[in-house]
Amino acid sequence: MRFDEGFRRPEGVPRLAQAIREQAGSRTLRFMEICGTHTMAIAKAGLRPLLAPQVRLLSGPGCPVCVTPAGVIDAVLELAARPGVTLVSYGDLLRVPGSARGDTLLRRRALGADVRVAYSPLEAVEIAAREPAREVVFLGVGFETTAPGTAACVLEAAERGLKNFSLLCLLKRTFPALRALLGAPGFSVDGFLCPGHVAAVTGAEAFAFLPREYGLPAVVAGFEPADLAASCALLTKMALAGTPRLVNTYTRLVSAEGNGPALAAIGRVFRPVDSEWRGLGLLPESGYALREPFRPFDAAERFGFRPKEHAGPAGCRCGDVIRGACEPRGCPLFGKACTPVDPVGPCMVSAEGSCAASWKYGDVLPREEE
Amino acid sequence: MLDDRITLDYGSGGQKTSELIETLLVPSFQNDALSRLGDGAVLPALPSQPVFSTDSFVVSPWRFPGGNVGKLAVCGTVNDVCMAGGEPLYLSLAMVIEEGFAMESLREIVQSAAETAREAGVQIVTGDTKVVERGACDGIYLNTAGIGALRAPGLSPRAIREGDSVIVSGSAGCHGAAVMMARAGLGGGALRSDCMALHRLSAAVLACGGVRVLRDPTRGGVATTLNEFVEGSALGVELEEDAIPVDEAVETACGLLGLDPLYCACEGRLLAVTAPEQTEQALAALRALPGGEQAARIGSVTARFPGRVTLRNAFGGSRVLAKLAGAQLPRIC
Numbered sequence: 001m002r003f004d005e006g007f008r009r010p011e012g013v014p015r016l017a018q019a020i021r022e023q024a025g026s027r028t029l030r031f032m033e034i035c036g037t038h039t040m041a042i043a044k045a046g047l048r049p050l051l052a053p054q055v056r057l058l059s060g061p062g063c064p065v066c067v068t069p070a071g072v073i074d075a076v077l078e079l080a081a082r083p084g085v086t087l088v089s090y091g092d093l094l095r096v097p098g099s100a101r102g103d104t105l106l107r108r109r110a111l112g113a114d115v116r117v118a119y120s121p122l123e124a125v126e127i128a129a130r131e132p133a134r135e136v137v138f139l140g141v142g143f144e145t146t147a148p149g150t151a152a153c154v155l156e157a158a159e160r161g162l163k164n165f166s167l168l169c170l171l172k173r174t175f176p177a178l179r180a181l182l183g184a185p186g187f188s189v190d191g192f193l194c195p196g197h198v199a200a201v202t203g204a205e206a207f208a209f210l211p212r213e214y215g216l217p218a219v220v221a222g223f224e225p226a227d228l229a230a231s232c233a234l235l236t237k238m239a240l241a242g243t244p245r246l247v248n249t250y251t252r253l254v255s256a257e258g259n260g261p262a263l264a265a266i267g268r269v270f271r272p273v274d275s276e277w278r279g280l281g282l283l284p285e286s287g288y289a290l291r292e293p294f295r296p297f298d299a300a301e302r303f304g305f306r307p308k309e310h311a312g313p314a315g316c317r318c319g320d321v322i323r324g325a326c327e328p329r330g331c332p333l334f335g336k337a338c339t340p341v342d343p344v345g346p347c348m349v350s351a352e353g354s355c356a357a358s359w360k361y362g363d364v365l366p367r368e369e370e
Numbered sequence: 371m372l373d374d375r376i377t378l379d380y381g382s383g384g385q386k387t388s389e390l391i392e393t394l395l396v397p398s399f400q401n402d403a404l405s406r407l408g409d410g411a412v413l414p415a416l417p418s419q420p421v422f423s424t425d426s427f428v429v430s431p432w433r434f435p436g437g438n439v440g441k442l443a444v445c446g447t448v449n450d451v452c453m454a455g456g457e458p459l460y461l462s463l464a465m466v467i468e469e470g471f472a473m474e475s476l477r478e479i480v481q482s483a484a485e486t487a488r489e490a491g492v493q494i495v496t497g498d499t500k501v502v503e504r505g506a507c508d509g510i511y512l513n514t515a516g517i518g519a520l521r522a523p524g525l526s527p528r529a530i531r532e533g534d535s536v537i538v539s540g541s542a543g544c545h546g547a548a549v550m551m552a553r554a555g556l557g558g559g560a561l562r563s564d565c566m567a568l569h570r571l572s573a574a575v576l577a578c579g580g581v582r583v584l585r586d587p588t589r590g591g592v593a594t595t596l597n598e599f600v601e602g603s604a605l606g607v608e609l610e611e612d613a614i615p616v617d618e619a620v621e622t623a624c625g626l627l628g629l630d631p632l633y634c635a636c637e638g639r640l641l642a643v644t645a646p647e648q649t650e651q652a653l654a655a656l657r658a659l660p661g662g663e664q665a666a667r668i669g670s671v672t673a674r675f676p677g678r679v680t681l682r683n684a685f686g687g688s689r690v691l692a693k694l695a696g697a698q699l700p701r702i703c
Contacts, residue, residue: 013685046687091628119554119627225685340692361689 016229017050020236024054030188031235032324034060034178035195036352037223043361045225047232055232058324059357061177061280062195064142065092065350066322068170069278071310073346074098076139076168077108079303086114086131088124089139090146096349099310102342121146121153128157128165137299140169145197147171147288148262151269154294166299169288171270174198175206176286177277181323182214184280189324191217191235193228196250201266203258204248211244222250269294278312278346279319318345321354328358335359376471381501390499394477398484403460403495411495413460416519421456423447424515432479432509434552436544436563437637439512440483445567445637446588447516448490452572453584453640455525456518461487464498466511479510490567492516522576527599527643529582534671535649536607539571539640539656540564540664541615542592546634547623554627561619564661566638571662574655575640580648585641592668593632593691595641596679601693604676609669609691611683632681633694643671 033039039059042048048057061067077098080087087105094106094117109115114134118124124138140150150171157165174195181187194207199220210218217238221231231249238244248254268291275287290298299305312318315333320326328334328347338344340356347353372393379386396405403411425446432439444461451458463483467476487494544564551557568586575581587595592614596607616631624631638661644652649667656665675690682688 011685013687017685044689046683046689050685050687225683225687360692 013225013229014050016233017047020051020229020233021054023236023240027240028054028056029190029236029239030056030058031191031193031232032058032060032189033193033195033221034062034174035193035197036063036066036350037197038062038193038195038221038228039354039357040352040361041223041225042228043357045228046361047225047228051232055236057193057232058189058327059321059354060181060324061277061322063322063347063350063352063354064146064172065096066318066346066353067172067177067277067279068096068141068346069276069307069310070099070312071307072170072276074100074310075305075307077103077105079137079168079299079305080105080108080113080115081111082303084133084135085303086116086127086134086136087139088116088118088127088136090119090141091117092350092352093139093141095343096346097343099313101313101344121149122156125153125156125160125162125165128162129160132164134164136165137303138165138167140167140171143172143174143195143198144201144266147266147270148201148259151265154269154290154297155265157297158294166297166302167290168299168305169270169290171288172275172277173272173286173288174202176283177280180280180283180286184323186325187323189216190239191219191244193231193235194218194220196220196222196227196254199248199250199254199258201259201262203256204246204254205256206258208246211246215244217244218246220246220248220250220254222253277322279322313344316345318347318355321347328355331355372473374473376467376469376473376476376501378469378501378503381467381499387499394480395497398480399487399494401493401495403493404497411460413495413517416459416517419520419523421451421454421518421520422515423450423454424513425450427512427514428508429549430508431549431552432475434563435548435557435561437565438479438482439510440479440481441486442565442637443512443514444483444486444490444492444494445565447514448492448567448569449586449637449640451516451518452568453525453586454518455520455522455576455584457521457573458490458492458516458518458569460517461492461494462496462498462515463494464500464513466500466502466507468507468509469501469504471509476510479512486567490569521573522581525581525583527583527603530599530603530605530643530671531582531645532605532671532673533646534582534643535646535667536596536609536669536671537642537644537649537652537656537665537667538592538614539568539642539662540636540638541617541620542587542636542639543620543624543631543634544617545637546591547620547627547629547631550627550629550634551623556623556626559619560617561623564636564638566661568638568640570659571640571656574659574662575642575644575652578644578648578652578655580645581652582643582645587636587639587641589635590694591631591633591635592641593630593679594694597691597693599643600671600677600679602677605671605673606675606678606680607669608672608674609679609681611681613666614668615664615666632691
C-alpha cells in the first residue's frame with residue numbers, strides 16, 4: 001500500500017463534509033489556503049461544492065509564478081534573448097506572458113532563445129559544467145519549498161568553481177507576505193490552511209503566529225482529499241468555538257521544527273531582502289538575495305537585470321485574485337479574453353494558479369440540482 | 371558491410387543507400403511488394419473501401435521503457451487505421467536520420483518496427499531514408515502511412531447517443547508517463563509504455579456491434595480525446611474516477627512530475643463509446659485478449675452537461691476535465 005493511499009480514496013470525506021456543514025449551520029466561514037498545490041488539490045478533489053455554502057475556500061498568494069510582477073517577466077524574456085545565454089527554468093514559467101500578450105519564454109525559444117526546462121536546479125549546474133561556452137542562468141522561482149534546492153545548486157556551483165553559472169533569484173518568503181495580507185485593509189478570513197510543503201521545510205511552528213498574534217485558527221495540511229477535509233473540519237471547529245490554535249495534520253511529513261539541513265542551506269546562501277509581489281506591492285524582507293560570498297553567482301548583477309515597473313495587462317485582476325479579494329470568475333476577463341490557451345494573467349497560466357484551477361477543474365460546472 | 375555510424379552518404383541515394391536498403395531494410399521487412407524496389411508499391415485491390423492514415427514520430431528519447439520509436443511508428447498508424455474502422459494491411463516507413471546516429475540503434479529500431487508489423491499483420495511495402503546534418507534533427511524521426519480495408523463504416527462522434535457507455539481497454543497514461551520519466555532521467559521501476567497494436571482489440575470490440583466511435587487516446591490522453599467526442603455537441607461525458615484504470619506506477623510518476631494521468635498519452639489503448647446493450651459483451655471481448663485485461667466501463671454519455679467531460683470522484687466531488695491547453699509542463703513545487 002502506498003503511504004498516502006488511505007488519504008486519497010477515503011470514504012470519510014463526504015461524512016466529514018456533511019459534519020462541517022451541519023456544525024457551521026447558518027454561519028459562513030472563509031478559510032484561505034496559500035499554496036498553489038492546495039489550490040489544485042482542492043479543485044481536483046471537487047471539495048468546494050461539498051463544503052458550500054457554509055464553508056468558502058479562498059486561494060491566497062500561493063502560486064510563485066502568479067506573484068511575480070509582469071515587469072520581472074519582461075526582464076526575464078529580455079535576458080533569455082541575449083546571445084550566449086542559456087536560461088534554465090521550471091516548466092511552469094514557459095507560458096507566462098510578460099506585459100506584451102503572447103510574449104513568453106516558449107515563444108522566445110521558438111525564435112531562437114536557448115531556454116531549457118529542468119526538474120531540479122542541479123540540472124542547471126550540470127548544463128553549465130557540460131557547456132562551458134554558455135552563460136547558464138537558473139531561474140530561481142518558488143517559496144521556502146524550492147529555496148533549499150536552489151541554495152544547494154549555488155553551493156554546488158561554488159564548490160565546482162563554475163564561472164558560467166548564475167542564479168536569477170526570484171524566490172519569495174511566505175511569512176512576510178502572509179503578514180502583509182493580514183494587515184491589508186478589509187482583509188478577513190476565519191482561518192488558514194497552511195501549506196504542507198512550506199511547513200515541511202520551515203516547521204509547523206513557523207505558523208504559530210497566526211493564532212498567537214492574529215487569533216486565527218491555523219492547520220498545516222497535506223494534499224490528499226482526506227487531509228484537506230480533516231483540516232477544514234478542525235478549522236471549522238476552532239473557528240466556531242473561538243479557540244484558535246495551530247494544529248499540524250500533516251505529521252507524516254511535517255515536524256514542528258522543520259528540516260534542519262534545508263534551513264541551514266537557505267541561511268548559508270541567502271539573506272532576506274525587500275521584494276515586489278504582484279497584487280501586494282513591495283514587501284519588506286519578503287524575498288531572498290545571495291549572501292556576499294555568493295554574489296559572483298548573482299545573475300541580476302552579472303547581466304544588469306533591472307525590471308521595469310509595469311502594472312500588468314489591462315482589465316486583469318490577478319492582483320486581486322492573489323489577495324483573495326476577487327474569485328477567478330469575478331474577473332471580467334476570466335474564460336473570455338483569458339483562458340489557458342491564450343492567457344492574459346499569470347493566475348491563468350500557472351498550473352497552480354487560481355484561475356487555471358477554476359477553469360480546468362470547473363468551478364464553471366453548474367451546481368447539480370439533486 | 372554497414373558502417374557503425376550513419377553518415378550523409380547513407381541518404382545520398384547512391385551506393386550506401388542501396389547497401390542500407392538491401393542489407394538492413396529489405397531483409398527485415400521481407401515482402402514481395404518491397405523486394406521489387408520500385409518507386410512505389412503496387413498492391414492488390416482492397417476488399418472494401420480504403421482507409422488511409424499517416425503519422426510522424428519524433429519521440430525523445432527514441433528508446434523508452436516498453437518500446438522504441440520503430441515499434442511506436444508501426445503501432446501509431448496501425449492504430450489510427452483501426453480506430454477509423456479499418457483492417458490495417460500496408461504501411462510505408464520514411465526515416466529522417468541525424469548524421470552520426472549509431473547503426474546499431476537504427477538496426478534495433480528497424481527490427482522492432484519489422485517485428486511489430488509482423489505481429490499486427492501489416493506489410494511495410496515502401497519507404498524512404500534521408501540523412502540530415504548533425505544538429506538538424508534529434509537522432510531519428512519516422513513517418514508511417516497506412517492503408518487498410520474498411521470494416522466498420524459510420525464510426526463517428528456524431529453517432530453517440532445519450533445513455534451510451536464509455537469504455538477504455540486498459541490503464542491510462544502509461545506511455546506519456548514512461549516517456550516523461552525517461553526524459554527526466556528517472557526511468558526504471560515498473561513503469562512501461564503501453565505501446566501496442568490495437569488490431570485485435572478493435573476487431574473484437576467491433577464484432578460485438580453497437581460501437582459508435584473508436585479512438586486511441588494518444589496526445590492529450592483520455593481527457594482530451596473524450597472532449598473531442600463531445601465538443602460542440604448537445605451531449606457530454608460523465609466519468610467515474612474510481613472506474614478509470616490507472617497503474618500505480620503511473621499515478622506515482624505523475625504525482626512526482628506534476629502531471630495528470632488522464633492527460634498523458636496512451637499508445638496501446640482504445641476508447642470506445644458503445645450502445646448500453648453491447649457494453650458488457652464488448653468488455654468481455656476486450657478482457658479476453660492480451661492488453662485488454664483491465665478493460666473497464668469508465669463512464670457514460672449524458673445530456674446534463676452538453677459539450678463537457680466531467681469526472682465524479684468516490685466521495686461525490688466532481689470537476690470538469692477540459693481539453694489540454696498545450697503540452698503538459700512540469701510544475702514548480
